[in-house]
Amino acid sequence: MIQKLNNNSHEIAKKIRVVFQASYKIEAKLLGAKDFPPLKRPLKNYMESQNDFYGYLQNHELAAVVEIEHTKTHTRIKSLVVAPYFFRQGMASKLVQFTFNSYNSPLFIVETGAANLPATALYTKFGFVEILQWDTDFGVRKVKFKKTTM
Structure with a gap:
């Protein structure tokens, strides 16, 4: 079941952060990143974020989270994380x-690590096309995808 999460709530933000941390630890290893900024994101940042957070609940447990930034011109999937126990489901x-x-957006955007093959396969399966690759200051090659709907 998918539901909107109140990230302004301290308790909900803590649960969101737990899923992010568990998932990003796996992604950091996958990408070979020693210094991975998403793992340094403080709880306060989740609580103060103006983005929308939606959670996938499995047996009342927060199993996955999508963080979405929506504007008049585009919708950006800022983060999409799944707790490792729930991978491949x-x-x-x-x-x-x-x-x-x-x-309802004319443009959807998402970024991930280029070596994150499960994520890149997921996005291409949904019709996203690669538009850019670059190297970050923390040693990870990233890829940006877009999908237009109009």
């Missing part, structure tokens, strides 16, 4: 489809 796909169904 289709939750990320359901959250991407939920994003498309919930946001």
Whole structure:
């Protein structure tokens, strides 16, 4: 079940952060990153974020989270994380489809590590096309995808 999360709540933000931390630890290893900024994101940042957070709940447990930034011109999937215990169960796909169904936008954007093959496969499966690659200051090659709907 997917539901909107009140990230301004201290308790909910802590649960969101736990899923982010668990997922990003795996991604950092996958990307070979020793210094991975997403792992340094403080709880306060989640609580003060103006982005929308939606969670996938499995047996009342927060299993996956999508963070969405929506403007008049585009919708950006800022983060999409799944707790490792719930990998390979289709939750990320359901959250991407939920994003498309919930946001009427001419343009969807997402970025990930270029070596994150599960993520790049997920986005291309949904019709995203690669538009840019670059190297970050923290040693990770990133890739940016877009999907136009009009």
